[in-house]
Amino acid sequence: MSTARTEANAGGRWLGAYVLAYLVFLYLPILLIPLFSFNDSIQAAFPLQGFTLQWYATLYGNPALSGALANSLVIGTIAASGATLCGITVSYMDLYGRSPLAATISAIARLPILIPGVIVGISLLILVNLVGFGPSRVAIVLGHILVALPTTVVVMRSRFAAIPKTIREAALDLGASDWTTFRRVMLPLSLPAVLSAFMLAFLTSFDEFIVVFFLAGTEPTLPLYIWSQLRFPRSLPTVMALGTAILVASFVIAAFAEVLRHRGLGTARRTAAANPA
16 A cells, blocks of 8 residues: 555656646746846847836837737627627537537537648638638638637537526427527526637637738738737847737636636536526
């Protein structure tokens, strides 16, 4: 028993060391971006030259940056709305449609997360050229809906699955149609997850670069603008300041989306406890 316990403790220590090394490798480069964004030097190197806020001041009054940010906000909002609507429909039909076609569509909707972004970008570029859109804002929106759809399907499917089936069955037994049951029972119970799926889809669209690289026309989004500025060494501190602002905003939105998702799951558990049948 003592030998087994010793081996288990040693294995736990090695696992803890591995997890710590993985977190340092993954997040330390990200933490360096805010650090160098306050450095009074155009070079991202140690030792630091001093504290400054001038790189953040350069973000204001930049028409190219303002245009790229506006494009990202508009495209992200439209794409997140479309992806959330599709995710609600696909996940609900997958769970309650009882159709092989619905299950197949749900599986296909989650495939883009497994396909390399370069392949998705090239395929979408060929498609929009054949349809006649060409590289444009419309093409970017369609591409972002495709990329964000797996996230919304996963979030909404788990939310619908957490709602006790007896609630839906009771509504149907009382004479409600499928549409009425969905609109007045299932959707209100899933509202926190809907908001969470929308916010995560917005983040996915806002941060997407590869698809935009292939589909952007004359109106670049914010990630494409950042990539274009990396060619100029003097723009690096401004890019790091912009990256820090995006990082903070993304963290806040993701945290709020997670809070909403957990609140929805908590509501589902309380509903299940109140309806043990």
